[in-house]
Amino acid sequence: MVESKKSGRHSPFTFMMVFSLAAVAMSSVIRAQAQEISALEPSSATKPAEVRIVAMEFRFSPAKVRVAAGRAVTLVFDNSGAETEHGLFVPALGFRLQAKAGEIARKNTVFEKPGEYEFICDLPGHHDAGMTGTLIVVDR
Numbered sequence: 001m002v003e004s005k006k007s008g009r010h011s012p013f014t015f016m017m018v019f020s021l022a023a024v025a026m027s028s029v030i031r032a033q034a035q036e037i038s039a040l041e042p043s044s045a046t047k048p049a050e051v052r053i054v055a056m057e058f059r060f061s062p063a064k065v066r067v068a069a070g071r072a073v074t075l076v077f078d079n080s081g082a083e084t085e086h087g088l089f090v091p092a093l094g095f096r097l098q099a100k101a102g103e104i105a106r107k108n109t110v111f112e113k114p115g116e117y118e119f120i121c122d123l124p125g126h127h128d129a130g131m132t133g134t135l136i137v138v139d140r
Contacts, residue, residue: 048071048072048073048074048108049067049068049071049072049073049074050073050074050076051065051067051073051074051075051076052076052078053065053075053076053077053078053088053133054078054079054081055077055078055079055082055086055088055099055121055131056081056082057082057083057084058121058126058129058130058131059130059131060088060119060121060131060132060133062133063132063133063134064133064134064136065119065133065134065135065136066136066137066138067111067135067136067137067138068137068138068139068140069111069112069113069114069137069138069139069140070110070111070112070140071110071140072108072109072110073108073109073110073111074106074107074108075088075095075097075106075107075108075109076104076105076106077097077098077099077104077105077106077107078099078104079099079100079101079102079103079104079105080102080103080104082101082102083101084101084123085098085099085100085101085123086098086099086121086123086126086131087099087120087121087122087123087126088119088120088121089119089120089121089122090117090118090119090135091118091120091122092115092117092118093111093113093117093135095107095109095111095119096122111135111137112137113137114137114138114139115136115137116134116135116136116137117134117135117136117137118132118133118134118135119132119133119134119135120132120133
């Protein structure tokens with residue numbers, strides 16, 4: 001019978017696996033924290049606030065967006081990492097952005113009426129699959 005002796009040292013492979021798992025866990029935490037974005041800072045006379053919403057396969061990130069009523073914003077709809085076309089539609093406000101796979105769309109707008117509004121991907125089956133979010137327009 002051969003007796004094996006453990007040295008207390010770990011192979012480079014073990015170290016890389018532990019490091020990789022830690023990196024994946026950390027990126028998940030960061031993504032979870034970025035589920036809401038706010039564009040409520042004081043208005044600049046020369047430049048609208050920029051709000052970026054990323055389309056992923058059947059979800060938006062962030063899923064909750066806050067903007068100030070009456071303030072100009074540039075909504076950036078980033079579909080650069082998706083494998084299919086997606087849309088960002090706010091039915092109550094008639095606002096729409098569409099981006100093909102691999103594209104980024106942007107549109108300047110002003111949301112005047114305070115309230116909470118659902119935004120969805122209105123392509124067939126996407127809303128039902130969970131591609132929805134909330135736009136919160138707050139009084140300044």
